[in-house]
Amino acid sequence: MKLTASLLLTTVLLALVGCEKILEEKPESFFEEGNSFQTARDATSSINGVYNRLRGVYNMTIINLADVSGEELEVNPFNAEAREIDRNLFTSGLDVFDRFYTNSYVLIDRANRVIANVPKIAMDTKLRDQVVGEAKFVRALAYFNLVRAFGDVPLVTSPTADVVNVALSRTAATEVYQQIVQDLRDAEAVLPLRYTVASEIGRATSGAAKSILAKVYLTLKDYTNAAAKAKEVIDSKVYTLVPNYRDVFPPERKNGPEHIFSVQYSCLLASYGSPMAEAFAIVFTYPVQQAGGTYYPTPYHVNSYQPGDLRKDVNVVTQGVNPQTGAIIRPGADQGPGSNKYWDPLACGRQQARNNFMVIRYADVLLMYAEALNELSGPTADAYAAINSIRARARGGAAVTTGPQDLKGLTKEQFRDAVLQERSWELCFEGHRRWDLLRTGKYIETLTKAGVPVSEKNLLYPIPQNEIDVNPALKQNPGY
Amino acid sequence: MTFQRNREVRNFTEAQDFPNFSLGAANLGLGNRLLAPTGSISQWGLASYLGRVNYRLRDRYLFTLTGRIDGSSRFGANNKYGFFPSGAFAWRVSDEPFLRDNRVFSDVKFRLSYGITGNDGIGLYNSLSAYGTGRMVLNDQEQLFIEASRIANPDLRWEKTAQFDAGIDFSVWNNRIQFTADYYVKTTSDLLLSVELPATTGFTSVLRNVGSVENRGFELGINSTNINSGGFRWTTNGNVSFNQNKVTKLADGVSQFFVGSESEVVVRVGQPLGSFYGVQFDGIWQTAEDIKAAGALAVPGSLPGAPRYKDVNGDGVYNASSDRTVLGSGLPRYIFGITNNFSYKGFDVSVFLQGVQGNKIFNGTFRQIGGGDPGGGLLQDFYDNAWRTTRPSNQYVALRQWTIPVSDYWVEDGSFVRLKNVSVGYQLPIKTKFLKRARVYVSGQNLLTFTKYRGYDPEVNSDFNSNTLYGFDRFAYPASRTFTVGGNFTF
Numbered sequence: 001m002k003l004t005a006s007l008l009l010t011t012v013l014l015a016l017v018g019c020e021k022i023l024e025e026k027p028e029s030f031f032e033e034g035n036s037f038q039t040a041r042d043a044t045s046s047i048n049g050v051y052n053r054l055r056g057v058y059n060m061t062i063i064n065l066a067d068v069s070g071e072e073l074e075v076n077p078f079n080a081e082a083r084e085i086d087r088n089l090f091t092s093g094l095d096v097f098d099r100f101y102t103n104s105y106v107l108i109d110r111a112n113r114v115i116a117n118v119p120k121i122a123m124d125t126k127l128r129d130q131v132v133g134e135a136k137f138v139r140a141l142a143y144f145n146l147v148r149a150f151g152d153v154p155l156v157t158s159p160t161a162d163v164v165n166v167a168l169s170r171t172a173a174t175e176v177y178q179q180i181v182q183d184l185r186d187a188e189a190v191l192p193l194r195y196t197v198a199s200e201i202g203r204a205t206s207g208a209a210k211s212i213l214a215k216v217y218l219t220l221k222d223y224t225n226a227a228a229k230a231k232e233v234i235d236s237k238v239y240t241l242v243p244n245y246r247d248v249f250p251p252e253r254k255n256g257p258e259h260i261f262s263v264q265y266s267c268l269l270a271s272y273g274s275p276m277a278e279a280f281a282i283v284f285t286y287p288v289q290q291a292g293g294t295y296y297p298t299p300y301h302v303n304s305y306q307p308g309d310l311r312k313d314v315n316v317v318t319q320g321v322n323p324q325t326g327a328i329i330r331p332g333a334d335q336g337p338g339s340n341k342y343w344d345p346l347a348c349g350r351q352q353a354r355n356n357f358m359v360i361r362y363a364d365v366l367l368m369y370a371e372a373l374n375e376l377s378g379p380t381a382d383a384y385a386a387i388n389s390i391r392a393r394a395r396g397g398a399a400v401t402t403g404p405q406d407l408k409g410l411t412k413e414q415f416r417d418a419v420l421q422e423r424s425w426e427l428c429f430e431g432h433r434r435w436d437l438l439r440t441g442k443y444i445e446t447l448t449k450a451g452v453p454v455s456e457k458n459l460l461y462p463i464p465q466n467e468i469d470v471n472p473a474l475k476q477n478p479g480y
Numbered sequence: 481m482t483f484q485r486n487r488e489v490r491n492f493t494e495a496q497d498f499p500n501f502s503l504g505a506a507n508l509g510l511g512n513r514l515l516a517p518t519g520s521i522s523q524w525g526l527a528s529y530l531g532r533v534n535y536r537l538r539d540r541y542l543f544t545l546t547g548r549i550d551g552s553s554r555f556g557a558n559n560k561y562g563f564f565p566s567g568a569f570a571w572r573v574s575d576e577p578f579l580r581d582n583r584v585f586s587d588v589k590f591r592l593s594y595g596i597t598g599n600d601g602i603g604l605y606n607s608l609s610a611y612g613t614g615r616m617v618l619n620d621q622e623q624l625f626i627e628a629s630r631i632a633n634p635d636l637r638w639e640k641t642a643q644f645d646a647g648i649d650f651s652v653w654n655n656r657i658q659f660t661a662d663y664y665v666k667t668t669s670d671l672l673l674s675v676e677l678p679a680t681t682g683f684t685s686v687l688r689n690v691g692s693v694e695n696r697g698f699e700l701g702i703n704s705t706n707i708n709s710g711g712f713r714w715t716t717n718g719n720v721s722f723n724q725n726k727v728t729k730l731a732d733g734v735s736q737f738f739v740g741s742e743s744e745v746v747v748r749v750g751q752p753l754g755s756f757y758g759v760q761f762d763g764i765w766q767t768a769e770d771i772k773a774a775g776a777l778a779v780p781g782s783l784p785g786a787p788r789y790k791d792v793n794g795d796g797v798y799n800a801s802s803d804r805t806v807l808g809s810g811l812p813r814y815i816f817g818i819t820n821n822f823s824y825k826g827f828d829v830s831v832f833l834q835g836v837q838g839n840k841i842f843n844g845t846f847r848q849i850g851g852g853d854p855g856g857g858l859l860q861d862f863y864d865n866a867w868r869t870t871r872p873s874n875q876y877v878a879l880r881q882w883t884i885p886v887s888d889y890w891v892e893d894g895s896f897v898r899l900k901n902v903s904v905g906y907q908l909p910i911k912t913k914f915l916k917r918a919r920v921y922v923s924g925q926n927l928l929t930f931t932k933y934r935g936y937d938p939e940v941n942s943d944f945n946s947n948t949l950y951g952f953d954r955f956a957y958p959a960s961r962t963f964t965v966g967g968n969f970t971f
Contacts, residue, residue, distance in 0.1 A: 021525075022483060022484075022485045022525030022526075022527060022553065023525050023527060023551045023552070023553045023560045024525075024553065025523075025524075025553050025554070025604070025605055025607070025608060026523075027605055027608060027610070028521040028523075029519060029520040029521045029522070030520075030605075030610050030611065030612060031610070031611035031612075031613075031626065032608055032609050032610065032611065032632075033609040033611065033628070033632065034609075036611040036626060036628075041624075042626065044623075045613070045623075045624050045625050045626040046625070046626050046627070048616055048618070048623050048624065048625035048626075049614075049616075049625035049626055049627030050627075051616065051618065051625075052614070052616040052625050052627075053627075077881070078881070080881060080883060087781070089780045089781050091799065091800050091801065092800075092801050093800045093801055093885065101679055102679035102684065104679075105679040105680050105681075105682060106679065106682050106683070106684075108682070109628070109681065109682020109683070110627055110628060110682065112682070113628055154680045156680050156682075159628075159682070160631065160680075160681040160682050160683070161631075161632070163631055163632075163633050163677065163681070163686045163688060164635075164688075164731070164732055165732075166677055166678050166680070166681050167678065168678065168680050198619055198621055199618060199619065199621040199623065200618070200619075201618065201619040202618035202619040203618065254619075255619055264616075264617050264618050264619060265617070266617040266620045268617055268620060268622055269622075272616070272617045465743075465800075465801040466676075466738075466743055467678055467679060468801070469676075469737075469738045469743050469801075470676045470677065470678050470737065470738065471678035471680070474678075480799075
């Protein structure tokens with residue numbers, strides 16, 4: 001009897017121990033937070049994930065938010081979503097706001113995870129610091145876009161662990177900007193000047209951090225620091241203007257001497273491709289001739305070019321060539337002109353082409369430098385030199401007598417306007433226009449001049465309604 | 481005590497573009513295109529400790545007590561176990577001395593029960609974080625990336641349902657008519673739901689224990705032998721259940737949250753679980769003057785023929801987000817079923833009628849093909865009866881590319897009564913040495929449906945694996961009408 005009882009007890013105890021084990025969940029075919037950051041390979045793989053997230057923020061999303069919203073670009077009415085932005089008809093329910101906001105914050109969380117976890121990895125400290133710097137650079141970029149689009153936005157700088165207390169209110173824009181500046185300063189200190197290994201080209205460099213920092217300072221009207229950062233980029237001698245404007249854009253020339261930071265696309269697989277080529281094409285030819293894109297340079301922009309400006313032939317095209325048949329295609333009755341800025345004759349799928357999306361390039365830095373110097377002390381010799389180098393290329397070389405000539409003898413106000421106009425000719429459809437007009441206080445004036453209905457509330461975009469629905473702590477921007 | 485463990489190992493390899501197929505698939509390496517192999521291991525366990533006591537007093541007072549502790553691997557580390565007791569009492573009144581000699585009541589029984597049950601019907605590993613890998617490009621070079629794909633929720637625990645039930649069964653005239661009636665209150669707490677997260681968390685949703693839902697209602701059933709004489713027999717079985725569903729509490733003082741890619745459903749305290757949520761359609765703008773006069777009450781850019789919506793909050797401005805309201809629920813007020821059986825000599829007939837009343841359906845099918853977009857597919861009715869300057873109406877919007885938000889333009893009454901099954905059989909009067917029994921029959925399913933619903937089938941639930949998205953018709957395949965002719969032969 002005693003033996004039976006103790007045997008029974010042993011069995012029960014064994015069963016209890018065994019059952020504790022069968023209730024344990026131990027993933028065997030996916031990683032967890034705890035085992036995702038162990039090696040140097042994990043560090044680079046995790047920052048790759050952050051770069052990959054940029055695809056959801058840039059390309060057509062930023063073109064809709066920053067270019068369609070300006071006076072340079074309009075869309076076919078069939079593109080209903082972009083049309084609402086073009087005509088300022090949107091409400092907070094428009095999906096592009098939600099996509100942009102959500103993708104930006106997912107990216108920020110992934111960057112936060114890199115910043116929090118990679119320093120714990122035992123690995124080469126230089127590479128480790130670089131990876132953290134890259135994450136800070138991308139995080140700053142995301143916040144810079146958010147704060148320019150929405151104003152005050154929630155500031156999250158560490159990985160979310162709590163799924164209960166998730167209602168965050170909006171942080172004052174000034175505080176968000178402080179974080180952006182801090183991140184970019186940290187990044188510029190640890191990022192390399194350039195990458196030489198083929199598989200590393202495309203990562204953030206110190207030049208990229210300085211260039212974005214210059215733009216942040218410019219936006220904050222801190223012209224001393226803006227000019228200083230732009231000058232550091234110029235003096236680094238890493239970047240040059242390519243001699244011909246049209247050579248800035250072909251996909252074969254991506255990551256070239258003028259490209260400071262780009263979102264990377266490829267046709268290695270169709271899913272790695274970018275959608276801009278089709279959006280701006282008069283005739284898109286994958287796999288057979290398709291209808292063209294729905295994004296058209298406005299007549300207002302088309303007519304703004306001076307005769308002899310070589311950029312016009314790249315930025316605005318009124319006929320396309322089918323690369324398979326050689327046939328000349330003109331836009332249909334309901335189509336506008338296209339643009340060759342993102343032309344790719346060897347696309348690999350619908351909305352899938354080889355073009356990178358240029359986040360910032362050297363011409364932008366030169367124009368920022370001119371803008372900052374002018375605001376500091378009027379059009380100085382250096383300011384003229386910067387803008388005139390852009391204009392010289394635009395007319396085909398310093399000695400050419402047609403096209404945009406060197407500027408001289410302008411007042412401060414005239415120079416300011418000249419830079420803003422030059423940015424339009426040089427950087428149109430690259431995701432800058434709205435921010436340029438907002439920064440210079442010319443958004444409403446310019447759109448009104450171009451005949452686009454616009455009001456005070458349009459200076460900020462509405463916080464996406466889906467986000468307010470799930471986070472009642474968010475207050476909507478005025479007017480929406 | 482019971483233990484259960486399940487382990488599943490999967491490996492998947494695929495190759496395409498073989499020179500020919502004469503060898504089968506034994507060597508996938510023969511294919512020209514080899515796809516990336518994938519694999520997974522998943523495992524779950526369940527441990528239960530059970531106990532049960534039955535007690536019978538004088539054969540007419542019956543007591544049952546049960547208790548169980550269940551442990552499930554699916555929950556967070558500190559919340560694996562749940563305790564689920566229950567108790568029941570039954571009183572067989574007809575066995576009491578005062579009723580024993582009664583000629584009317586053949587059986588009378590009262591029942592009372594209360595019990596708690598647990599639900600762990602969720603996916604595996606949901607309390608843990610997950611990181612996934614993928615490939616991306618830098619400078620035309622393919623690279624591996626790793627990225628968080630699920631946020632951990634270590635607090636995940638059992639969903640519990642406490643059910644109180646009071647019922648009576650009785651039959652009269654020697655069991656010729658049997659009644660059963662139940663009143664129940666079912667309270668589900670720690671409801672397991674996938675909840676949308678603000679994007680600032682870096683994730684779009686998480687599985688959480690979010691609140692409580694109450695179901696209360698009546699169930700009535702009757703079995704009756706109406707006629708049984710002269711070889712003719714007619715019996716009727718019927719049942720009807722009334723149910724009221726209400727969200728009683730949400731976690732963390734949240735008063736509502738939204739479900740669905742367009743927030744088309746709201747889960748709100750005081751409302752049924754999963755109510756359609758959107759703006760209210762209020763006819764069609766007839767003239768440009770009307771639109772101009774309405775000012776901010778019209779969607780900017782409206783043209784004659786455009787939909788108009790109600791200014792629900794009455795602030796004088798129509799706003800597609802702040803003028804949303806509850807548009808009804810996909811849950812029915814009551815459902816019923818009636819079966820009549822007739823038999824006479826060798827013939828037998830059975831008729832089954834089914835009904836669902838008081839529910840709404842979100843007609844997502846019409847939303848796709850009835851939106852008025854002349855560029856997409858459009859139903860004939862929406863084309864023929866669309867608003868035109870020559871034929872103004874308030875029924876269907878004009879043929880244009882309107883963006884019609886989630887609204888009651890698409891919400892319809894989903895009530896229906898359906899002749900679910902009719903069958904007629906005949907027992908052949910044959911009896912030989914070999915054939916002992918022979919019956920032939922013909923039956924039809926889904927023969928007639930009485931409904932105002934304009935979609936294909938009111939008996940629809942496209943998101944059948946969601947317990948908040950209820951009553952959506954998204955191109956659901958309708959139930960088919962089936963006729964069967966057959967015979968049963970016993971040798």
